[in-house]
Each structure stands twice: as C-alpha cells, then as structure tokens.
Amino acid sequence: MFDVKSGVLTAEYSGKICQSRDTSLIFSLRKEVDSIGKEKIKGLFVSVKNISYDSPRELALFIKHLNEYTRKLDMPVGIYNYDTQTYKILKAITSSTNLELFRNIETIKLFLDPKSFKKGLSILIFDENSQNVEKLAYDLSELGYMVTKTTDKEEFEKLLESKKYEFSVTQSFLNQDLQQISNKKPTLRLSKQLISNLPLFMDTAVETLVTYTGLKAQKISHSVTTFNSDLVSDMVCALMKFKGDLTGSFVLVFPQQTAIKALEEMLGEKINPKDSEAIMDGVGELCNTITGSTKTYLSKKGVKVLFELPRTYSSIKQIYSTIGDNNGIWINMQLDQKPFYMFITGLTH
Numbered sequence: 001m002f003d004v005k006s007g008v009l010t011a012e013y014s015g016k017i018c019q020s021r022d023t024s025l026i027f028s029l030r031k032e033v034d035s036i037g038k039e040k041i042k043g044l045f046v047s048v049k050n051i052s053y054d055s056p057r058e059l060a061l062f063i064k065h066l067n068e069y070t071r072k073l074d075m076p077v078g079i080y081n082y083d084t085q086t087y088k089i090l091k092a093i094t095s096s097t098n099l100e101l102f103r104n105i106e107t108i109k110l111f112l113d114p115k116s117f118k119k120g121l122s123i124l125i126f127d128e129n130s131q132n133v134e135k136l137a138y139d140l141s142e143l144g145y146m147v148t149k150t151t152d153k154e155e156f157e158k159l160l161e162s163k164k165y166e167f168s169v170t171q172s173f174l175n176q177d178l179q180q181i182s183n184k185k186p187t188l189r190l191s192k193q194l195i196s197n198l199p200l201f202m203d204t205a206v207e208t209l210v211t212y213t214g215l216k217a218q219k220i221s222h223s224v225t226t227f228n229s230d231l232v233s234d235m236v237c238a239l240m241k242f243k244g245d246l247t248g249s250f251v252l253v254f255p256q257q258t259a260i261k262a263l264e265e266m267l268g269e270k271i272n273p274k275d276s277e278a279i280m281d282g283v284g285e286l287c288n289t290i291t292g293s294t295k296t297y298l299s300k301k302g303v304k305v306l307f308e309l310p311r312t313y314s315s316i317k318q319i320y321s322t323i324g325d326n327n328g329i330w331i332n333m334q335l336d337q338k339p340f341y342m343f344i345t346g347l348t349h
Contacts, residue, residue, distance in 0.1 A: 002032050007042040008112065008193075009033070010105070012048040017058045022065045030069065032257055042112050045102065046302060049081035058084070076112065078102050082266035103214025110314040120147040124165040126156040138197040149216055194246050194346045197298060201250055201344055202331065204294045208286060213265035217338040225330050227251070229320040232339060237313040238287040244305040248346040251325060252287060253316070258338040259283055280312040281346045287312075 003010045009032065013025055025046075033041065046066065053059050070077040078100035079090060079316075090101055102108045121141055127133045130151050137149045148165065150156050159165070206217045234256040241249050254262070258278065263282040271278060287310035298305050313319045315324045328345030 001297065002028070004036065007040060008108065009036065009041050009044045010047060011045070012047045012050065013062070017051055017053040017062050022062045026065055026069050029209065033073070036138065038073055043076040043078070043108065044070060044079045045080050045105075045108055047081040048079055048086060051086075052074060056089045056093070059089055063090070063093050063097065063099065067094075067099055072097050076100060078108065080104060080108060088268055100211065102211055122148070122165045124156070124159055125149045125306075126153070127151060128153075128226065136195065193303070194248060197246060197301075197303060198329065198344060200294055200297050202342065204297065205252065205290050205342060206333075207334060208290045208293060209262060212286065212289070213262045213335070215262065215265055218334045218337075220332040220334055220339075222332075223330050224327055226325045226327060227320055227323040227345075228330060228341070229316050231316050231341075235316050236283050237316065237319040238283050238289050239311045239313070239319055240287055241308045242291075242305050245303045246305050246346075248344065249342075250291075251319065251323065251343040252283075252290075253319075253341040253343070254283065255339060258335055258340050261338060262286070278316060280314065284310050284312050286346075326343070 011025065011029060011032075013021070015021060029044065029046075033044070051059075066077075077098065079094070080102040081104065082090060082101070087101065094101060123146070125133055125136055125140075125147060126149075127136070128151055133151055135151045137147045140147050143238055148159065187306065202219075206219075209215070210217050231253065236254045236256055236259040238252045239249060240251070256273065259279055259282070260273060263271050263279065263286075266282070267287070271282070273279075291307040291310065295307060322345070325347065326345045328343050331342040331344075333340050333342060
C-alpha cells in the first residue's frame with residue numbers, strides 16, 4: 001500500500017471510494033508520516049489508478065478529507081495515476097486545495113528534482129572583478145550548472161573559441177569589445193540576477209507542461225543567439241513580458257501539432273486543428289499557469305516580478321517584430337518527442 005523511495009512517499013487507493021476507506025487511508029498515511037518523520041519526506045502522493053466511484057461527489061469527499069490532513073504538512077502533496085475522466089473531475093475539485101495533479105511517477109520526479117533536467121549544461125563566466133565571478137559561479141553551481149570561471153580576458157577569449165560551452169556570461173566593460181569575437185560564440189548580456197533565475201523559467205514551463213499533459217519533456221540543446229524567425233509556418237507562439245527586479249521577455253513556440261497534442265492531453269478531448277481560437281486560448285491558459293507559478297517561486301526568493309498577460313500569435317514574424325534581434329537563450333525542446341522551443345532575453349524591443 002505504501003512505498004518510500006528517495007524520500008518520496010507514495011500510497012495507493014484501491015477499490016470503491018467510500019468514507020471508511022477514506023478514513024483508513026488517511027489514518028495510515030498519518031501513521032506512516034509520523035513513523036518516517038515528515039522532515040525526511042520530500043513529498044506525499046496518492047495513486048488512484050485502481051479506484052472506482054459512483055459519482056463525482058464521492059471523489060470530492062475523499063479529496064476534501066485528504067486536503068484537510070495534508071494542508072498541515074510542509075511538503076508537496078498530490079494525486080497521480082488517474083484516467084482522463086477522473087482527471088476532469090479532479091481538476092475541478094482540487095482547484096481550491098493545496099493538492100497537485102500528476103499523470104505518472106515520472107512527472108512527480110521531474111517536479112521534485114528539476115535539476116535533473118539541466119544535467120550537462122555548461123556556462124563560461126568572465127568578469128575582471130573576482131568577487132563578481134565567485135558570486136555568480138556559486139549561484140549557478142547551486143542551481144545545478146557546470147561552471148567555468150575566469151578573470152583574465154585572454155583566457156576567456158581562448159575558452160570562448162573552444163566552443164565547449166553552451167553559453168557565456170560577462171559582466172564587464174569588455175562586453176562591447178567581445179562583440180568583435182562573438183561571431184564564433186555569442187555573448188549573453190543579461191543581468192546576474194536574471195541569469196541566476198533562468199532555471200526557474202525553464203523548470204516552471206517544463207513542470208507545468210508535464211504536469212498538465214502527462215507527456216515526457218526533454219531538453220535537446222541550448223544556444224545563445226537571436227530569436228529564430230526562420231522556423232516553418234503553422235507555429236503557435238506565446239510572449240510573456242516581465243518587469244520589476246527582473247526585466248525581459250519569455251517566449252514559447254509550439255508547432256501547431258505539438259500544441260494540439262498538449263492541449264488534447266490536458267483537456268482529455270479532441271481539438272479541431274481548424275479551431276485556431278481554441279488552440280490559442282489553450283496555449284494562453286498554459287502560459288498563464290507558467291507565469292503564475294514562476295512569480296510565486298521568485299517571490300519566495302524575495303524577487304518581485306510582474307508578468308504581463310500572455311500574448312499569443314499564429315505567426316513567427318509577428319512575434320519577431322516584438323522580440324527583435326536581441327541576444328537571448330534559445331532552447332530546443334521536445335514534448336512527447338515532438339519539437340517546441342523556448343527563448344529568454346533580458347531585453348525588450
């Protein structure tokens with residue numbers, strides 16, 4: 001009934017939902033948490049793969065009971081392993097609770113350990129001020145990046161030319177000088193604070209997509225470049241500008257088929273490829289969730305950011321006219337082995 005791996009406590013609710021089973025499960029959960037010690041548990045998740053119920057009200061009562069107990073726990077709590085019909089009900093009845101919804105255990109692992117998504121990402125840092133270098137290197141290392149640092153201009157140029165790094169960060173007056181050598185490797189000119197918080201943008205977008213769709217997400221590659229306006233047509237784009245302690249733009253680009261697949265998994269129903277309004281609205285809803293979660297995570301770190309409402313576009317050229325030629329991080333992704341893209345820049349057009 002219970003399983004504990006790497007600090008993750010999972011339980012299974014089997015059989016027909018009824019009050020006696022609700023009480024028994026929650027009593028057993030409380031006993032298990034007390035036995036292990038809640039400080040040793042990363043999260044608590046209940047599988048509903050093998051449940052049955054006569055009406056949504058029975059499921060709603062179970063969610064109410066579970067939420068009443070777990071809202072006192074300082075840890076993520078969620079429901080997973082549900083079918084499409086159950087998901088529709090759960091989505092409605094958990095909206096006012098602290099419970100999260102996950103399609104499968106892989107989604108939970110990604111949610112709890114987003115650093116695993118960034119393995120292998122390497123960053124080259126240059127600044128003549130050694131304190132700046134050490135501070136930024138420490139922040140990025142804590143976030144799971146592989147960092148190489150230098151305070152020497154010639155060494156930086158040699159490392160830059162080696163093309164071993166996925167992107168570089170400079171914080172000195174040499175930024176302009178480096179434009180002359182950056183044809184080989186673009187230099188990313190973002191604030192240290194935005195660089196330190198870039199994982200939040202990437203992780204929150206991925207977690208939201210995976211959590212809502214149950215599809216596998218994978219990072220393919222990173223590069224520092226201008227916005228790619230040469231992608232083929234039939235793209236659905238969303239622009240999310242932000243300002244405050246951090247300023248910039250965050251863009252998601254989906255081929256239409258990828259967007260439709262994600263929305264069908266999220267909604268549990270077929271999407272008409274010709275219903276562009278429904279597709280754009282669905283992508284906008286996903287992006288609203290992403291920016292809301294990102295704002296919450298940033299506020300916990302004392303970073304105040306205000307996101308504008310997502311703006312959706314059906315044309316790469318339309319969004320390019322807003323982004324312009326500013327350098328940023330272009331991230332090639334896959335969702336269910338289908339491509340989609342992220343772009344983050346600290347500058348607005």
